[in-house]
């Protein structure tokens with residue numbers, strides 16, 4: 299190593315994803331912590347330009363809860379996101395494709411917030427946060443943390459972080475930090491350094507994401523989020539703009555591959571079928587997709603879809619798979635070019651969030667969940683809010699912010715709620731994948747019960763969005 | 766609901782004590798079988814031909830199928846085997862009881878029940894079975910394996926009580942094991958557009974459907990004379 303530069307920081311954040319960048323921005327904007335020297339190391343490009351063309355949207359979006367919004371607002375990032383890139387939604391309709399359970403949530407039933415949440419592109423979240431960083435944050439952009447060591451016998455226990463800067467073309471820089479934060483995602487290097495175990499699994503599912511063009515939205519405002527639980531995994535439609543919505547469709551890797559291979563036109567029809575038709579239509583039509591993504595000549599996809607949609611009403615003694623009453627689903631009329639992509643889905647849980655290596659984990663590095671409840675990022679932002687508070691208090695009390703005793707406060711506050719939410723999300727996913735009759739009856743009964751009891755629904759809503 | 770239940774129980778007893786009460790067997794099938802019917806419908810809706818049947822809802826009766834044309838077909842064809850079965854048994858597709866005890870709301874489900882009744886005769890034809898009591902019971906086991914309809918279970922289980930012991934032995938040592946295996950391994954016979962297969966050699970239809978005959982067994986269609 300020819301150029302070896304060593305710099306010292308109060309906080310070194312590895313990973314400039316949304317969560318890591320939010321932590322850096324949060325620390326730099328708080329009057330109690332703005333004086334701390336913060337390093338933010340990101341392997342990719344922190345300053346990549348988000349999409350600005352009005353009708354174009356990235357396929358990676360997140361539903362942001364009111365609690366997350368408050369954090370973004372405090373940091374100063376919220377107002378940097380243009381109004382037309384944060385789509386408020388006021389209703390959420392959820393139903394079961396193989397039972398007759400259905401539930402509708404309305405914003406006014408939740409706290410004081412007028413929206414259940416906002417759908418925002420990941421790129422916009424990241425860029426608004428990156429712009430909010432003040433000069434107390436040193437950004438190592440396009441720089442990879444290659445290794446972390448605890449210095450032996452030097453009298454200091456601060457971890458030493460080796461950074462290959464500038465895509466590996468620049469010098470290797472060594473950082474020493476009082477506190478090391480792992481915001482480096484599901485395969486966290488910081489977690490390994492700290493000796494923290496992570497348990498979990500990859501779901502036998504992938505999420506197909508896409509940006510869709512839609513027509514005939516309810517109330518003409520496109521402010522309803524829809525989710526239908528198919529036995530192969532949930533499918534969700536999230537509003538982006540008046541005639542655009544984002545799709546997240548979880549399914550087996552085999553089905554996901556088929557969906558990606560379809561022509562854009564056929565894909566749009568399949569999305570409609572997944573939301574509107576009896577479940578056997580989807581099963582049948584998926585079975586007819588050829589390995590090259592084409593459909594056999596003797597199959598009239600459009601006609602099959604239309605016929606099946608009438609069957610959902612007329613040939614359905616037990617009202618199986620029917621959306622909540624007064625729902626008029628928007629119709630999918632197109633898919634944005636190149637917007638289709640599949641993402642792996644995982645459940646990982648770190649057994650601790652902090653260690654006496656001066657380490658704290660936040661975001662996906664600490665916990666990775668299935669997107670069915672739209673909570674992954676929101677849990678990460680709550681981590682940021684809590685860790686900021688704990689560091690603020692530590693600074694005010696004159697404590698060592700890298701010390702495990704200080705950090706324990708963060709772990710104590712976040713571990714149990716995150717775990718609870720993770721287990722709830724995982725069991726909802728499992729519950730809806732089950733197809734045995736008693737399970738289907740029980741969950742239909744449960745959903746319908748929740749739907750008719752306002753108190754229950756409020757509680758569920760609070761837990762889901764404003765935790 | 767209670768009324769339907771007592772009707773189901775009542776018809777079960779009547780059907781057992783008097784096999785000619787076809788309307789009672791039919792009523793039993795309707796009120797007990799909704800769930801099984803839903804399952805049959807699901808299997809139809811996940812098959813290309815099944816979907817076409819649900820959409821077009823063809824009905825087999827003397828006004829839609831010309832029996833005299835079938836009589837003119839070569840003797841190894843499905844249509845000829847079918848009409849000869851009707852002639853020998855002295856039945857007509859029109860004598861099948863119309864569906865009347867079911868909920869009015871779901872026409873498609875009613876159609877599935879009707880179709881099931883109408884294709885019952887093809888179950889006999891394809892398995893080469895006549896309509897003696899033990900053959901009828903044997904075909905019920907085939908149907909049970911195919912459709913899971915409870916009425917098939919009832920007849921399959923209680924029907925043999927009325928057989929003498931040598932017939933019962935034949936039933937359980939030969940017919941039932943074969944037909945249960947055959948019924949569960951063959952294709953779903955509700956997903957066949959019989960109207961379009963009348964002119965096909967019955968051997969081909971059997972092969973396509975995965976219906977095999979045990980060695981030495983003489984199906985009824987092998988006895989057709991010119």
Ligand SMILES: Cc1cc2nc3c(=O)[nH]c(=O)nc-3n(C[C@H](O)[C@H](O)[C@H](O)COP(=O)(O)OP(=O)(O)OC[C@H]3O[C@@H](n4cnc5c(N)ncnc54)[C@H](O)[C@@H]3O)c2cc1C
Nearest residue numbers: 313315316317341360361443483661662672673674675676
């Ligand atoms: C299809 C899908 C839909 C989703 N929808 C929602 C939703 O609606 N709502 C919601 O709340 N959540 C949602 N999520 C989850 C959400 O996307 C994640 O929880 C969130 O992005 C995690 O952010 P993070 O910053 O913790 O991790 P990441 O986004 O994984 O960021 C980690 C960062 O660390 C960097 N890095 C890693 N290793 C190194 C290294 N050695 N050196 C330097 N840098 C490194 C990476 O480059 C990366 O930028 C969804 C997820 C998926 C897959």
